[in-house]
Structure formats: C-alpha cells, structure tokens
Amino acid sequence: MNTTKVKAYSATSATSPLAATTIARREPTPSDVRIEILYCGVCHSDLHFARNEWNFTQYPAVPGHEIIGRVTAVGSGVKKFKVGELVGVGCLVDSCRTCPDCRDGFEQFCTSMVMTYGSVDKHLGGGTLGGYSQGIVVTEDFVLRIPANLNPAAAAPLLCAGITTYSPLRHWKIGAGQKVGIVGLGGLGHMGVKFARAFGAHVVLFTTSPGKTADALRLGAHEVVVSKDEKQMAAQAGSFDFILDAVSAQHDINAYLNLLKRDGNLTLVGAPNEPLPVAAFPLIFRRRSFSGSLIGGLPETQEMLDFCGQHNITSDIELIRMDQINEAYERMLKSDVKYRFVIDMASLK
Ligand SMILES: [Zn+2]
Numbered sequence: 538m539n540t541t542k543v544k545a546y547s548a549t550s551a552t553s554p555l556a557a558t559t560i561a562r563r564e565p566t567p568s569d570v571r572i573e574i575l576y577c578g579v580c581h582s583d584l585h586f587a588r589n590e591w592n593f594t595q596y597p598a599v600p601g602h603e604i605i606g607r608v609t610a611v612g613s614g615v616k617k618f619k620v621g622e623l624v625g626v627g628c629l630v631d632s633c634r635t636c637p638d639c640r641d642g643f644e645q646f647c648t649s650m651v652m653t654y655g656s657v658d659k660h661l662g663g664g665t666l667g668g669y670s671q672g673i674v675v676t677e678d679f680v681l682r683i684p685a686n687l688n689p690a691a692a693a694p695l696l697c698a699g700i701t702t703y704s705p706l707r708h709w710k711i712g713a714g715q716k717v718g719i720v721g722l723g724g725l726g727h728m729g730v731k732f733a734r735a736f737g738a739h740v741v742l743f744t745t746s747p748g749k750t751a752d753a754l755r756l757g758a759h760e761v762v763v764s765k766d767e768k769q770m771a772a773q774a775g776s777f778d779f780i781l782d783a784v785s786a787q788h789d790i791n792a793y794l795n796l797l798k799r800d801g802n803l804t805l806v807g808a809p810n811e812p813l814p815v816a817a818f819p820l821i822f823r824r825r826s827f828s829g830s831l832i833g834g835l836p837e838t839q840e841m842l843d844f845c846g847q848h849n850i851t852s853d854i855e856l857i858r859m860d861q862i863n864e865a866y867e868r869m870l871k872s873d874v875k876y877r878f879v880i881d882m883a884s885l886k
Pocket residue numbers: 580581582583602628697698
C-alpha cells in the first residue's frame with residue numbers, strides 16, 4: 538500500500554521520553570479523509586499508553602485522540618467532507634459496523650473497535666498511531682464536523698474529555714430541576730460542570746482542594762463542597778439525583794453514594810487502577826445505582842459537538858509546543874494544568 542511520511546512524536550519504550558520521529562500514513566482509500574492536524578489535546582490516557590501502564594502498548598507509540606484538523610484530500614467515494622473543512626477525530630477510527638452496538642451507534646462498545654492509537658492497523662499492520670503528528674487518514678464515518686464558531690484549539694478536548702462527560706449526563710437525562718454532583722475538577726470534571734450547567738441542572742462540584750472553589754464557580758458550578766470536610770459532606774446527604782465521578786485515583790465511593798436521593802445514580806468515568814470497595818447498604822436502602830460510562834458513539838459525539846457550537850462550549854486549555862510534551866506529562870501527573878494541555882501542531886514543522 539502507498540504511504541505518505543509525516544512528522545510525529547513517539548515513545549520507543551515504556552521508560553523513554555517522547556521524541557521526534559517520522560511515521561507512515563496510508564494514501565486515502567475511496568472512503569478515507571486525509572487530515573492535516575492543527576491541534577491535539579493531551580489526555581491522561583496518552584500518558585498511560587506511552588508508558589505501557591495498561592499493558593497493551595506496542596512501540597513505537599504515538600498517542601493523541603483529541604484531534605482537530607483540516608481536510609486536505611478525500612477519497613473518490615467520500616460524501617460527507619470536502620477539502621478545507623474543519624474536522625475532528627476522537628478515540629475511535631473504525632469498528633466492525635455490523636454488531637448490535639455498532640448498529641445502534643454505540644461504536645465505543647464494539648468488541649472490534651479500532652482505537653485511534655494502540656489498536657491493530659488493518660491497513661498498514663502494526664499499531665494505530667495517534668494525533669501527536671502532522672497528519673492522519675481516517676475513514677469518513679469516523680470523522681466529525683467541528684462547528685465553525687468554536688476556537689479550534691479549545692475544541693480539541695471535546696473529542697475525549699467532552700464526550701466522556703456529555704454522554705452519561707445525557708444517558709441519565711440530566712436537566713432542569715435536578716441536582717447534579719461532579720467529583721473532581723480536572724480535564725473531565727471541568728467539562729462535566731460546563732455540560733451539567735448548560736443542561737439546566739443545579740451543579741455542585743466536589744473537590745479535595747479548597748483553592749479550586751473560585752474556578753469551579755467561574756466554570757458554572759452553583760456550589761462547591763470540599764470533600765475532606767465531613768460537615769460539608771453531611772449537609773448534602775440524600776440530596777442528589779446524579780453524581781458524575783471523574784476521579785482516577787483511589788477514593789471513598791460510599792461517601793458519594795450516601796449523597797444520592799432514592800433511585801439516584803453515581804456514574805464513574807475516572808478509571809482507578811485498583812478496585813473500589815462499594816458498600817451494599819447505601820445502594821440497597823435507597824435503591825441507588827452505581828454505573829460506568831465510556832466516551833460515546835459517533836452519532837452522540839457529533840450531537841455533543843453541535844451542542845457545543847450552539848452553546849459556545851469549549852475546554853479551558855493551555856496551548857503547548859510539541860517539544861513541551863514530556864514536561865506537560867509531568868505537570869499533568871501533579872494536576873498542574875487548567876484544565877487541558879493542547880499541542881499546537883504547527884510547532885512540529
Ligand atoms: Zn482520552
């Protein structure tokens with residue numbers, strides 16, 4: 538298969554820093570879109586993947602699944618996109634298209650989904666290579682339209698952090714008259730606050746850092762609860778319709794289950810490495826439920842982007858150069874970012 542070379546940043550082992558390299562992209566097939574990447578968000582998953590912390594990384598590894606770019610070529614059969622359009626690519630670049638999940642538009646649950654990085658590349662062999670690169674070629678069905686009024690750099694994190702928080706809020710039908718908790722004010726949590734507020738809910742942000750209060754209120758929270766303060770937590774008991782938990786570290790989940798009303802739900806979108814102990818009584822006594830959620834399918838991701846266009850919602854970002862990525866990872870580990878790093882891919886030229 539014919540390929541084109543593009544510049545990229547890759548890790549060559551679990552312990553090596555990311556460094557400049559050149560990778561191959563396929564020539565567009567009739568259904569493919571070639572995209573010049575303008576911006577790529579930096580997700581915590583990128584770091585886990587680069588360092589093989591989930592034990593499936595093939596090297597060289599090119600992370601990046603919050604991609605914003607411009608269409609530079611389309612295959613002969615492409616109907617949805619034209620050269621010059623602003624587009625996005627999220628966590629998925631393909632799926633089986635035929636299973637019940639794919640038919641229902643839930644490609645994120647397809648057991649044959651092809652992730653933007655870390656899956657097997659059906660066209661070129663080896664692993665799929667992500668957005669820390671100048672260009673990517675993706676089948677048109679997995680390319681998303683980006684509303685023209687959004688700042689393209691700040692729109693990049695919508696492709697993972699945005700849909701990860703939008704999807705469960707929609708699934709649990711969050712709206713006016715409901716009280717919603719968001720646990721953790723990071724890349725995911727700050728988007729959860731924005732969406733819950735835009736959906737009309739009363740939004741309470743839970744944080745371990747009292748220093749985040751002013752920012753949480755600015756981002757749209759109506760109240761901020763310092764979760765280490767037992768009095769503040771007790772005052773919220775039994776009052777929530779829904780809680781979105783975006784914390785990826787070990788924490789006391791039962792303290793939050795106790796804050797739900799009868800039939801309330803707590804959905805986990807953070808991914809702690811160790812199992813969380815869940816007590817039975819908080820669930821049984823108020824018929825509460827505890828569940829999870831994973832990004833979103835292609836139809837819902839486009840719906841989320843269109844919603845962001847209508848409501849002018851983007852991520853709060855810190856724009857970095859490609860060669861600052863290793864430093865950005867160290868800062869991300871310390872939660873020292875407000876609230877998402879985005880790489881300006883012009884810096885890779
Ligand atoms: Zn991600």
